[in-house]
Amino acid sequence: MKKNLTRIILTLVFIFLSIYFIYPTYKDYQFNKELSKLTGQDSITFLEQNAAELKELQQDRIKLGLDLKGGMYVVLDVDVVKLLDDLAKNKDQVLTDVLNQLRASTDASDASVIEQLKSMLAARGQTLKSYYGETRDTEADIEAKLEAEINGAIDRAVEVVRNRVDQYGVAEPQIQKVGGNRIIVELPGVSNPEDVRNLLSGTALLEFKLVAEPENAVRVMQLINNILAGTTDTTLTNDSLKTSDSTSVAKDTTKSSDKNLAVKKDTTGKNKKDTIKKTDTNIASNDTSLLTDTGLAGDTTQQLSEEEFKKKNPWFYLVRLNPDGGTADGFVTENDRPAVERILQRPDVLAVLPSDVTFAWSKEAFDAGDGTKFYILYALKGEAELTGKVISNAQSNIDPTSNTPVVNMQMNDEGAADWARITGANVNKRIAIVLDNVVYSAPVVRGKITGGNSQIEGMANVQEAKLLEIVLKAGALPAPLKIIEERSIGPSLGEDSIKAGITSSIAALIIVALFMMVWYRTGGFIADIALVINVLFILGIMASFKATLTLPGIAGLILTLGMAVDTNVLIYERIREELGIGKPLKTAIEIGFKKAFSAILDSHVTSIITGVILYQFGTGPIQGFALTLLFGIVANLFTAIVITHIMIDILVEKGVKVKFG
Amino acid sequence: MRIFENTNYDFLGKRRKFYFLSLGIIILGIISFIIRPIPLGIDFLGGTEVQVRFASNVEVGEIRSIMEGAGFTGMEIKTMDSDRDILLRTPLQAEGTKISDDISTALRNGISGNTFEVLRTDKVGPKIGEELRRNALYAIIFSLIGILVYLSFRFQFIYAMGAVAALFHDVLITIAAIAISNMIFPGLNLEFNQTMLAAFLTLIGFSVNDTVVIFDRIRENVRLYKNEEIESVMNKSVNATLSRTVITGGTVFLTLIVIFIFGGEVLRSFAFTFAVGVLTGTYSSIFVASAVVVDWKSKIEKREKAAKLNKKFQTAKVK
Numbered sequence: 015m016k017k018n019l020t021r022i023i024l025t026l027v028f029i030f031l032s033i034y035f036i037y038p039t040y041k042d043y044q045f046n047k048e049l050s051k052l053t054g055q056d057s058i059t060f061l062e063q064n065a066a067e068l069k070e071l072q073q074d075r076i077k078l079g080l081d082l083k084g085g086m087y088v089v090l091d092v093d094v095v096k097l098l099d100d101l102a103k104n105k106d107q108v109l110t111d112v113l114n115q116l117r118a119s120t121d122a123s124d125a126s127v128i129e130q131l132k133s134m135l136a137a138r139g140q141t142l143k144s145y146y147g148e149t150r151d152t153e154a155d156i157e158a159k160l161e162a163e164i165n166g167a168i169d170r171a172v173e174v175v176r177n178r179v180d181q182y183g184v185a186e187p188q189i190q191k192v193g194g195n196r197i198i199v200e201l202p203g204v205s206n207p208e209d210v211r212n213l214l215s216g217t218a219l220l221e222f223k224l225v226a227e228p229e230n231a232v233r234v235m236q237l238i239n240n241i242l243a244g245t246t247d248t249t250l251t252n253d254s255l256k257t258s259d260s261t262s263v264a265k266d267t268t269k270s271s272d273k274n275l276a277v278k279k280d281t282t283g284k285n286k287k288d289t290i291k292k293t294d295t296n297i298a299s300n301d302t303s304l305l306t307d308t309g310l311a312g313d314t315t316q317q318l319s320e321e322e323f324k325k326k327n328p329w330f331y332l333v334r335l336n337p338d339g340g341t342a343d344g345f346v347t348e349n350d351r352p353a354v355e356r357i358l359q360r361p362d363v364l365a366v367l368p369s370d371v372t373f374a375w376s377k378e379a380f381d382a383g384d385g386t387k388f389y390i391l392y393a394l395k396g397e398a399e400l401t402g403k404v405i406s407n408a409q410s411n412i413d414p415t416s417n418t419p420v421v422n423m424q425m426n427d428e429g430a431a432d433w434a435r436i437t438g439a440n441v442n443k444r445i446a447i448v449l450d451n452v453v454y455s456a457p458v459v460r461g462k463i464t465g466g467n468s469q470i471e472g473m474a475n476v477q478e479a480k481l482l483e484i485v486l487k488a489g490a491l492p493a494p495l496k497i498i499e500e501r502s503i504g505p506s507l508g509e510d511s512i513k514a515g516i517t518s519s520i521a522a523l524i525i526v527a528l529f530m531m532v533w534y535r536t537g538g539f540i541a542d543i544a545l546v547i548n549v550l551f552i553l554g555i556m557a558s559f560k561a562t563l564t565l566p567g568i569a570g571l572i573l574t575l576g577m578a579v580d581t582n583v584l585i586y587e588r589i590r591e592e593l594g595i596g597k598p599l600k601t602a603i604e605i606g607f608k609k610a611f612s613a614i615l616d617s618h619v620t621s622i623i624t625g626v627i628l629y630q631f632g633t634g635p636i637q638g639f640a641l642t643l644l645f646g647i648v649a650n651l652f653t654a655i656v657i658t659h660i661m662i663d664i665l666v667e668k669g670v671k672v673k674f675g
Numbered sequence: 676m677r678i679f680e681n682t683n684y685d686f687l688g689k690r691r692k693f694y695f696l697s698l699g700i701i702i703l704g705i706i707s708f709i710i711r712p713i714p715l716g717i718d719f720l721g722g723t724e725v726q727v728r729f730a731s732n733v734e735v736g737e738i739r740s741i742m743e744g745a746g747f748t749g750m751e752i753k754t755m756d757s758d759r760d761i762l763l764r765t766p767l768q769a770e771g772t773k774i775s776d777d778i779s780t781a782l783r784n785g786i787s788g789n790t791f792e793v794l795r796t797d798k799v800g801p802k803i804g805e806e807l808r809r810n811a812l813y814a815i816i817f818s819l820i821g822i823l824v825y826l827s828f829r830f831q832f833i834y835a836m837g838a839v840a841a842l843f844h845d846v847l848i849t850i851a852a853i854a855i856s857n858m859i860f861p862g863l864n865l866e867f868n869q870t871m872l873a874a875f876l877t878l879i880g881f882s883v884n885d886t887v888v889i890f891d892r893i894r895e896n897v898r899l900y901k902n903e904e905i906e907s908v909m910n911k912s913v914n915a916t917l918s919r920t921v922i923t924g925g926t927v928f929l930t931l932i933v934i935f936i937f938g939g940e941v942l943r944s945f946a947f948t949f950a951v952g953v954l955t956g957t958y959s960s961i962f963v964a965s966a967v968v969v970d971w972k973s974k975i976e977k978r979e980k981a982a983k984l985n986k987k988f989q990t991a992k993v994k
Contacts, residue, residue: 208776297916332855396946497801502793514939521937522930529926566873569945573877576930577884582921584888587919613891616829617884623821624880631814632873643880675677 025657029547031553038074039557045071065349065618072186076557078202079564079638080503085202086210089499090175092168092195095120095125096494101163108138109145128160161208168195170488171495173303173481174218175199177377177450182213204502211497218450220489222436223394224370225433225444225456231342231393232335237366239329242357329357333391342445345393348379351389370396374446374453377481392453394446395562399436402449402489405427406466408478413471418597419479422472423486430466438462448484454485519572526579535673536584540661541582544653548578551649552642561645574646577621581654585610586674593674600666607659615656621647679917685762686913687906690966697844704851707858713850714751716868717797721804722766723774724797727782730790732758738946741785747778753864755940760794774798811872818876829994830890833971834964838886841956841964845876845882849948854868856947866943867977874945885920886960892916893965905972909965924957 026475046067052060061068095117102109112134120127132142132153139634147156165389172191177198179187188200204210226234324331332354333344357363358373363365376390407424426432437459446456457470473479527545530538552571556563589606597605625647628640665672688801717724735752738761742750751764767774775796782791819839826835853865892912900908928950935946 091800253895304695483763497798499803500796500798502796510939514937515934515942518937518939518942522933524925525933526930529929533922565942566870566945569873569877569942572930572934572947573880576881576923576927579926580884580919583919583922583926587916587922591915594680609895612894613888616826616891617887620822620825620883620887621880623825624876624883627814627817627821628876631810631817636814636869636873636876639877643877 018663019657021660025660028554028652031558032550035074035554036076036550038071039076039553039629040634042068042071042075062353064347072461074557074560076553077186077560077562079562079567080200080202080501082563083202084503085200086204087499087501087503088199088201088210088214088497090171090197090199090495091498092164092171092197092216093494093496094164094167094195095495097164097167098127098131098160100494101160104145104637108140112140120393127164128157132157164195166484166487168197170218170484172197173484174450174488175214175495177452178213181450181452182209185382196498209333211500214495214497219487220405220485221398221448222400222402223372223374223448224440225446226342226393226395228340228342229372231432233364234312234368234371235329235333235335235342235344237286237356238363239327241360241366242328243326256574257503332357342393344393345388346391348389349389351375354391366394372396374451377452377454390453392456393444394448394453398448399445400429400432402486403434404572405486405489408486410476410483412476413469416471418471419473419476421473421479421486423468423470425466425468427466430464433466433468434462434464437468447482449485449488455482480602515568519568523575526575530579530582534582534663534675536670537582537586537589537662537672537674540658540665541579541586543661544582544658545575545578547657548575548646548649548653551653552645555645555649556642559576559645561641562638563642566636566639567642570639570642571646574643574650577617578650578654580617581610581650582658584613584652585658589674599672603662603666603672608654611655614651618647619649677918678933679914679921682914682917682953683910684914684917685910686961687910687966687969690962690969693958693962693966694794697848697959701847701851704847704854707854708850711854711858713853714866716866716871717764717799717804717898718869718872719804719808719867720766722764723778723797724762724764724795725775725778725793726755726760726794726795727764727791729759729761730853732771733761733786733789737786738763741781742778742908744785745777745781747781755864790855795900807869814876815879818879826887827888830894833968834893836971837964837966837968838890840967841886841959842882844880844959844963845955846954848959849875849878849951852951852955853948863943863947864940865947868944871944871948874948874952877945877977878956878960880955881949881964882956882959885924885956888919889913889916889960893968906969909969913961913965920957920960924953928953 045064049057049060066277095113099105099109099113105658112131115134116127116131128142135141135144142153142156142160143151146160147153168191172189175197176189179189179201182201184201184204186202188198190198192198199214201210271502273569333346335342335344350462372394374392374394376392379389381388382388404425405423406426406429408421409423410419411527412418413420440459441461442458444456444458445452448454455470457472470482473482523545527542530541532538552574555561562675585606588610589602592602592605593599622644625640625644629637629644632640664670735754739750739752742752742763747765747767749765751762753762754760755762763778765774765778775798776791779793819842822837822842823835826838856863857865889912892915893909896908896912896915897905900911931946931950931953934942935950938946
């Protein structure tokens with residue numbers, strides 16, 4: 015017993031850990047069961063009530079692959095040839111021919127595109143420099159530059175795709191950059207290929223939009239509020255503005271990054287920066303105390319409880335304004351966002367929305383300091399001032415004087431002229447940088463910008479600056495994407511296959527378990543318990559690695575269970591042999607385990623070798639198979655060698671008559 | 676309950692007969708394969724595939740004429756599990772979902788009084804198929820190398836070669852079995868896709884596993900019976916592990932039969948391939964892996980004897 019103590023403790027720890035990791039999966043399953051009983055409004059309320067917990071569970075549970083759940087799987091390739099076409103300067107017939115030839119050859123081979131282009135051009139007596147170089151560039155410079163452009167294109171494409179998928183509102187999308195220029199997008203539960211195709215393959219639209227005047231924005235919000243509250247009174251007075259000003263703020267939370275748009279290398283800019291009133295964004299939180307003297311309904315004196323406030327001002331309850339900011343940016347918690355989105359899609363709301371105001375969300379939610387995440391709902395002017403096509407380059411940098419991250423943006427001549435006019439007319443106002451209807455930044459214009467060189471300041475960190483650079487470039491040079499693989503699995507097929515697969519697997523397992531008990535008696539019974547623990551371990555490991563269970567994954571599971579049975583058979587046959595030559599039970603068990611060990615080790619190691627290689631070279635489904643196989647082998651080694659042994663030892667020690675058939 | 680206890684079959688004595696048996700099956704498979712090659716799935720071939728489920732049964736012939744009317748010639752059309760589930764496949768691909776949309780539009784316009792839902796669409800570009808083929812090949816080659824190296828290290832190079840020979844044998848036999856059953860039961864729709872690839876890789880794993888167990892016993896017995904002929908030591912080892920071989924092979928085979936029958940269309944090709952693999956993997960551990968080692972060892976021994984004799988002869992001559 016003593017020599018087994020460490021092993022027993024280890025076993026219990028592993029079992030406990032497995033249960034701990036599997037628990038969210040179980041809980042999530044319970045939630046879904048409850049949810050399926052509810053319908054219509056009830057299910058929405060249920061979802062909203064448990065939003066935070068559900069989100070957490072979704073992250074921690076074992077995910078089901080698309081083949082089990084239904085959904086779409088799309089592989090996108092960045093069209094490098096199209097990109098090269100867009101980048102070329104002095105296009106002529108030779109280049110067109112070469113690019114056509116290149117297109118045909120890149121579809122077939124994986125050799126470096128630039129190398130291929132170079133040799134094709136050389137064959138026609140041309141060099142890269144003729145189309146892609148500046149006067150002083152060497153060929154190597156140009157190659158490096160093109161390489162960087164191609165790499166940049168994939169980053170832009172990933173950002174654009176992520177942005178769109180996020181807006182589309184798919185639960186748990188997976189967007190992965192694979193290899194050199196490939197993006198894999200998995201959209202569970204999506205069944206309309208047409209939508210997805212439009213979503214993914216259209217060209218990205220980058221726009222500069224003025225942020226709507228606060229008066230105007232608040233007026234529109236008031237209208238929406240009235241509709242929601244059922245108030246028929248649509249006459250608007252200055253009250254609405256005033257009231258929003260009088261909303262007191264209880265918690266002074268973190269500033270959202272304050273961005274300024276300045277003329278690059280403008281020496282006076284430094285001084286100007288200080289003179290501009292910072293648009294600190296303070297957020298009203300849900301505390302009732304801060305709502306007490308809000309008079310949004312025109313009633314400034316009466317004290318309102320939270321419930322009353324919610325009833326009278328459903329919009330402003332969800333979308334909080336900051337009275338001291340001088341802006342009409344609405345702050346919406348992560349959990350409230352879906353509700354606000356639904357409101358904005360209501361036909362009666364859409365009907366009153368004037369054409370000169372549109373709403374757009376901020377890209378990132380920011381933490382208010384207490385763990386609550388807020389998205390900013392911007393009210394923007396309907397018409398775009400300028401599109402991203404005029405941007406010729408964007409570069410994130412560290413400003414040497416202030417040592418803060420900045421993004422420098424250059425525009426072409428045509429854009430620069432417009433930009434000067436726009437910035438000149440809107441000094442101290444904000445211009446939002448909007449990609450596919452998501453606001454990435456809304457810097458304040460500090461002065462008229464002539465010459466087309468602008469600097470955007472106020473990024474919180476280098477990553478944020480880098481992201482803005484990617485976004486600006488996405489407008490300048492869209493990364494052309496093409497769909498090269500597309501699979502959609504209807505949920506009905508998914509259900510069919512998961513049901514058939516799981517039922518048959520369980521049936522097979524039960525048969526095997528029964529057989530083991532008949533054949534090996536006590537030993538078989540112990541082996542069956544070990545099998546159950548084995549399944550528990552495998553699922554536990556999968557949950558802790560946040561792995562996805564696919565159909566081939568289930569096949570891998572079955573194979574491992576087969577191996578688990580084999581391991582026990584090996585051991586028991588050895589024990590029987592030893593018993594057969596007259597050894598006492600205890601000795602036979604010891605020798606049996608010892609002698610079976612080398613075969614068990616060798617067979618498991620070879621399986622690990624194949625598993626690792628499969629994982630390395632396999633794609634999607636095969637990787638899923640390899641992963642469960644590997645997890646299974648590891649779990650199996652432990653259960654067969656440690657757990658089975660302990661159980662048998664304990665039974666023997668307790669004087670139970672252990673039989674091996 | 677127990678079976679095959681203290682058996683003493685002369686497995687390896689009959690190895691030459693079994694060489695011919697294996698060879699025969701493989702040749703039969705090659706012939707079937709030539710007459711009717713195993714179709715490559717869309718994963719490897721590229722193209723567009725649409726699976727639809729009709730409200731009531733339909734005739735494949737009717738659908739074929741509709742598709743041909745819509746300009747899809749040479750399309751592969753077959754029923755899946757029932758006469759309501761139809762799989763349509765064409766090597767054509769176009770930008771986006773154009774082809775699959777065209778197919779469903781043509782179906783919708785062509786069939787009256789029967790509605791359908793699209794269960795699944797797959798589109799695979801030629802580059803992906805090419806890549807998959809290459810990766811699959813790499814996976815198999817590297818697995819073989821990995822196994823060869825590990826077994827050489829744990830046993831001897833000759834044993835490792837025996838195990839790898841058995842693997843080749845198993846893969847060939849399984850391909851033959853698929854080709855033959857496609858000839859006899861065309862309704863099985865066995866095709867070479869990612870799932871079947873996974874099954875092949877699994878059967879490689881199983882086959883090695885089985886071989887390793889027998890080799891493990893040989894390794895042990897070679898030390899025990901130092902003075903016996905290798906053939907008799909091997910026979911002893913195969914007989915000693917026979918009970919385990921039958922039980923393990925049997926339970927896995929049983930599991931796969933259940934999955935083959937009830938597991939649904941997706942797991943079917945996996946179950947079939949692996950079930951064949953279990954049979955041949957078990958067989959090959961004895962009649963290929965061990966047999967190759969016996970033949971090779973005796974050849975080496977003969978050569979060594981001959982060399983010794985030769986040496987004696989030469990030294991005698993010089994003297």
